[in-house]
Amino acid sequence: MNNILDIKTPAQSEASAVKSDYGLDSHGLMNLRMAYWNLPTEALYEEISFRREARISHLGPIVVNTGKHTARSANDKFIVKEPTTENQIWWGQYNRPFSPDKFNDLYNRVQGFLQGKDVFVQDCYGGADPNYRMPIRIICEHAWHAMFARNMFILPQTNEEYRRHIPDFTVIAVPSFKGIPQIDATATNTFIALNFAQRLCIIGNTAYAGEIKKSIFTILNYLLPLQGVMAMHSSANIGKNGDAAVFFGLSGTGKTTLSADPKRSLIGDDEHGWSDEGVFNFEGGCYAKVIRLSPTAEPQIYATTKMFGTILENVVYDPVTRLIDLDDESITENTRASYPLDYISNAVPEKMGGHPKNIILLTCDASGVMPPIARLTPDQTMYQFISGYTSKIAGTEVGLGKEPEMTFSTCFGAPFMVHHPSFYADLLKRKILKHGAACWLVNTGWIGGPFGIGKRISIGHTRALLSAALSGELQKGKFVKDPVFGFEVPTACEGVPANVLDPSGSWPSKDNYMVKYKQLAARFIENFKKFEDGCPPEVIKAGPRI
DSSP: OOOTTOOOOTTGGGTTTTOOSSOGGGGTOOSOSEEEESOOHHHHHHHHHHTTSOEEOTTSOEEEOOTTOOSBOGGGEEEEOOTTTTTTSOOSSSSEEEOHHHHHHHHHHHHHHHTTSEEEEEEEEEOSSTTTOEEEEEEESSHHHHHHHHHHSBOOSSHHHHHTOOOSEEEEEETTOOOOHHHHOOSSSOEEEEETTTTEEEEESOOOTHHHHHHHHHHHHHHGGGGTOEEEEEEEEEOTTSOEEEEEOOTTSSHHHHHOOTTSEEEESSEEEEOSSOEEESOSEEEEEOTTOOTTTSHHHHHHTTSTTOEEESOEEOTTTOOEETTOOSSOSOOEEEEEGGGSTTBOTTOEEOSEEEEEEEEOOTTSOSOSEEEEOHHHHHHHHHHOEEEEOTTSBTTOOSSOEEEEOGGGOGGGOOSOHHHHHHHHHHHHHHHTOEEEEEEOSEESSSTTTSEEOOHHHHHHHHHHHHHTTGGGSOEEEOTTTOOEEESOBTTBOHHHHSGGGGSSOHHHHHHHHHHHHHHHHHHHGGGGGGSOHHHHTTSOOO
């Protein structure tokens, strides 16, 4: 905010009360009007309201509109190509190289732009495990982005801890600053530029808060695997007997919904590491997709949409009654709620668990042919993990339409993977074999036909299958070998109809089903060709056969 009249804001008197000794001049940020350090949520509410950044909805959540960008701008992410990291980065579609000189010029312009303006600073950590925790700093133009950082990352516990905080990585988010492609060599006015040498990420011309979250995830995805920690785009929970489970999947496949199981304790909903000690959450909060959220199917997540401290991003509300409408997609399909993890009643306070006994790969098959659950061998798990087949759900990235878009997103999170996929796959396979985890492919997509003809598998059926798999009951039953992919499909599960377990039974014609299934298998085979050079032969053989 550019406070030209120098009006005193609600939290101005407390702006430096919880300040780090490692000041903003260390980042080259000078001549600011005011820096608001580590304000608590209550003070941020006052600043957000004073600055008219958002509105307060029924029972207290703030409702914010992110403007033009209601999803990630995947094509505007860059990584600076410099000597210390360039040989370890998987350059290509998702990791576009950026010149060090251009980054410095761009950052200089950002530094000049912020002079005379207010900024909000939140000092946090990425990673719940103290052995792998990374101190981070979020510097942002908007008070609500500071509140988002408090919701999403892990917070210091004492004033002394805040005072001594020195960030290993800093993210600076300035939505009102536009890049100039002709000057900055950006693709558009929008940019997310990471520099591993300088431990700095700068974001411009987008208010979508997911860019802050995923920038930290991308950073951890690069640094932690170098220490032998598997970085995972996954949710995780733990049973009453201490049996942890990990759910890999892209946005819209059910990571958040399925891990928020009332019968199990939640470790986290989106980003985790798997170290030699076990699984740990990267974050301190959840960033759930809430379009058409059901109070019966997803009661715990639904409850957060009526809690003070929740941020509702691009959710439609009535300005008179302040009631929200979670079914209204007029702004975007990608409506979101950001809230602290402890808003989920059965969340694990430590955000850590043991080694997972079950690994679940979530896919959303919009062609309607994949079984709802299948048991995988370790090599089949590697094949599916490297393939990362799913369907992108409307709104999660800029440019997606209303129909799901078939995609192969390697490691179930290609936009956030910095190393080559084989690096992550090898690390995952070694951990699966060492700890004896059972592996499953779970389809949360369509049955009875493709999108537009069939219907989406009910959450109830998916939960019943997962419950049986996680408890070990499903392992005791009979399985049949899938004729195309070779994985094993259960023939029965209590509470799940036979025509759901065998998706061919829900199609009007089994011949049409098999044609469509083989077409999907052909897509798998064609996609995997680009990974064959770096893959062991046993993993290549674990794919489908036509």
